[in-house]
Amino acid sequence: MRPLRFVALGDSLTQGIGDPVGDGWRGWAALLADGLGPAADFTNLAVSGAQTRDVLERQTPAALALRPDLVSVVIGVNDTLRCTFDIHAVAARLDTVYAAFRAQGTGLLTACLPDPGAMLGLPGSLARPLARRQRAVNTVVHALSERYEAVHLHACEGAWLTDRAMWSADRLHPGERGHRQLAVRFHALLAEAGLSTGPGPSPEPEFPVPTRSASLFWLATKGTAWVARRCTDLLPQLLALAMAEVRHKARGTSGRLDLSASAAVASALAALTVGEQAEAA
Structure with missing residues (x-):
């Protein structure tokens, strides 16, 4: 009987950024792999900056070819x-990805995540649009995880989000302790589902916490560039979204933005259901 084969898909979180080991990154998925059973076969296809389109078009075909027993899709x-x-x-892509793995008999591991605006400590008018978007993504992930019977980790809330010891200098990626926390929680869910037989990862860091000077150096040399690349694309629209927030707040109609976002999520999920019914017919 071959060892369990685990493949991880996603972005920088799953790639392991924030948990440096040697000249590369380790991260929660690699830590989890060590606890999945004797000599588990682990492949990490996650790439920093990846979006759901990248997971669908590039990572999923490569993962399907490996015929994994377990796949994580955190994106x-x-x-x-x-x-x-x-x-x-986003909903259509995730639905296609989840369905492809379940059709192959692969166990599916998913998670909902905190919104980046809150983690970065952005002002309210800038943070609220991002929070609304992340809530929409999380709602879709919740619904599809239930539909495809995924093992799902609710990671968008909890004390770990406000514990600075869990996070790296950029405040967007977990540090080693945070990656270990994710691995421990995923392992517990998999053990409960009978999908992991090895000992759980240790929650305690193996390496010293980076010094303040090291963290500042990372921000200056790499972190700032990471944020700049994202903001070049997002900033003009984010400012427009923030102005809309301010206008609605002044008029007392802020609730309309939340209602509109909820309606969009409901519409996206309903479209998937209609498509599924049409295929069945």
Whole structure:
């Protein structure tokens, strides 16, 4: 009997940014792989900056070819940071990805994530549009995870979000302790589902926490460039969204923005159901 084969898909979170080991990154998925059973076969296809389109078009075909027993699909934050954000497209892509793995008999691991505006500490008028987008993505992930019987981690809330010891200098990626926290929680869910047989990852860091000077150096040399690349695309639209927030607040109609976002999510999920019914017919 071959060892369990685990493939991880996603963006910089799953790639392991924030948990440096040697000249590369380790991250929660690699930590989790060590606890999945004797000599588990692990492949990490996650790439920094990836969006749901990248997972669908590039990572999923490569993963399907490996015929994994378990696949993690943790994605969506980068979609919220783009002016092209469309919850209908996000939902359709995730539905296609999840369905492809389940059709192959692969166990599916998913998670909902915190909104980037809150993690970065942006002002309210800038943070609220991003929070609304991330809530929309999380709602879709919740619904599709239930539809495809995924093992789902609710990681968008909890004390770990406000514990600075869990996060790296950029405030968007977990540090080693945060990656370990994710691995521990995923492992517990998989053990409960009978999908992991090895010992759980340790929650305690293996390496010293980076010094303040090291963190500032990372921000200056790499972190700032990372944020700049995203903001070049997002900033013009984010400013427009922020102005809309201000106008609605002044008029006392802020609730309309939330209602509009909820309606878009409902429409996106309904479209998937209609499509599924049409295929069945």
